[in-house]
Amino acid sequence: EAQVTQNPRYLITVTGKKLTVTCSQNMNHEYMSWYRQDPGLGLRQIYYSMNVEVTDKGDVPEGYKVSRKEKRNFPLILESPSPNQTSLYFCASSFKGGLAGYSYEQYFGPGTRLTVT
Amino acid sequence: SQQGEEDPQALSIQEGENATMNCSYKTSINNLQWYRQNSGRGLVHLILIRSNEREKHSGRLRVTLDTSKKSSSLLITASRAADTASYFCATDPTSGTYKYIFGTGTRLKVLA
Numbered sequence: 096e097a098q099v100t101q102n103p104r105y106l107i108t109v110t111g112k113k114l115t116v117t118c119s120q121n122m123n124h125e126y127m128s129w130y131r132q133d134p135g136l137g138l139r140q141i142y143y144s145m146n147v148e149v150t151d152k153g154d155v156p157e158g159y160k161v162s163r164k165e166k167r168n169f170p171l172i173l174e175s176p177s178p179n180q181t182s183l184y185f186c187a188s189s190f191k192g193g194l195a196g197y198s199y200e201q202y203f204g205p206g207t208r209l210t211v212t
Numbered sequence: 213s214q215q216g217e218e219d220p221q222a223l224s225i226q227e228g229e230n231a232t233m234n235c236s237y238k239t240s241i242n243n244l245q246w247y248r249q250n251s252g253r254g255l256v257h258l259i260l261i262r263s264n265e266r267e268k269h270s271g272r273l274r275v276t277l278d279t280s281k282k283s284s285s286l287l288i289t290a291s292r293a294a295d296t297a298s299y300f301c302a303t304d305p306t307s308g309t310y311k312y313i314f315g316t317g318t319r320l321k322v323l324a
């Protein structure tokens with residue numbers, strides 16, 4: 096089954112304790128992305144990756160790191176989490192065509208609800 | 213940061229009625245997509261319309277795009293209780309980056 100998986104699904108942690116949220120897709124997609132969703136703000140893009148070893152900042156990258164060492168995996172790292180990073184996080188992937196402007200639908204993971212106290 | 217806006221923020225209708233929600237955006241785009249999200253779950257892609265298209269249909273969904281007004285609408289016909297969800301538009305700007313910009317969403321409630 097084509098899917099995007101995220102782990103963990105729920106996480107409660109304390110300020111400053113480094114954590115990693117994993118994301119994996121089995122569709123051989125080039126494009127992967129992380130979003131956070133907060134009430135009233137919709138989804139905001141944190142980081143995205145066009146392919147292995149190619150990443151770039153979204154609109155809200157501060158406090159986050161990513162890496163793309165393999166095509167299927169795109170972990171999100173919070174080196175020193177703070178309470179304002181309490182949010183619902185989504186990983187997504189899509190095939191991104193080589194032609195300029197040719198985008199495809201994104202497939203979303205089930206979400207990770209993070210609470211930082 | 214730039215962001216799309218959906219209108220209305222919330223909509224409540226009776227089963228069988230049509231639901232229309234609108235999305236406005238600020239920059240030139242390559243395409244616009246609509247997604248559905250059931251309470252707290254991952255988003256599911258509904259339909260994609262490219263900047264050179266004006267209207268697209270998929271089942272009970274009809275999407276229009278007016279690039280001159282930088283707006284799009286999603287029409288769900290003959291709504292069902294199962295359509296109860298939040299609906300988001302997402303744009304892919306022509307800025308040369310590969311960012312996506314999501315709107316704040318419309319919460320639709322279909323009453324049985």
